[in-house]
Amino acid sequence: MGHMIDLKSADGTTFAAYVAGPAGNPKAKGGLVVLQEIFGVNSHIRSVADGYAAEGYFVVAPATFHRVQPGVELGYTEADMGTGFGFKTAVEGLPAPGVMADIQAAIDHASQAGKVGIVGYCWGGLLTWRA
Structure with missing residues (x-):
């Protein structure tokens, strides 16, 4: 089971992230960034992160x-x-680098476990090719 932390982007923006690591704190196989659906970091995304952590990854x-x-x-x-699509549209309309700086901060945090992979669900899948 993971927990929420605050991360900081290169532009100084602080934002929340859910982190989960291998049970019993053994050495992680590597880092993994999980990018959310249009529904936010909800119980489903947290359970996905927990599942990867159970397989030995440090997940952000x-x-x-x-x-x-x-x-x-x-x-x-x-x-x-509809609400999630509205948020997605608003985020995609932000000036560059927008959310990409936040994804980089997540990658940087996950790298404490070694090499980092990235996987996205729904809208997050569209963001993975940009990261």
Whole structure:
């Protein structure tokens, strides 16, 4: 089971991220950044991170909506999809580097475990090719 921490981007922006490491704190196989769906770092993304941690990885799941709305944690209703899509559109409209600086901060934090992989779900999948 992981916990929330604060990370800092190169531009000084502080944002939340969920981190989870291998049980019993053994040496991690490496780092992994998990990029959220349009629903935020919700219970599903946290459980995905916990699953990778159970397999031996040090996982960081950054809250990539924080520049437009901190603390987003949506469900999977039609209304939630509309809300999440609105946040996604707003984040994608930010001036460069926008959320990419936050993803880099997550990569940097995950690198304490060695080499870092990145995986994205839903909107996060679109962000992985940019990172």
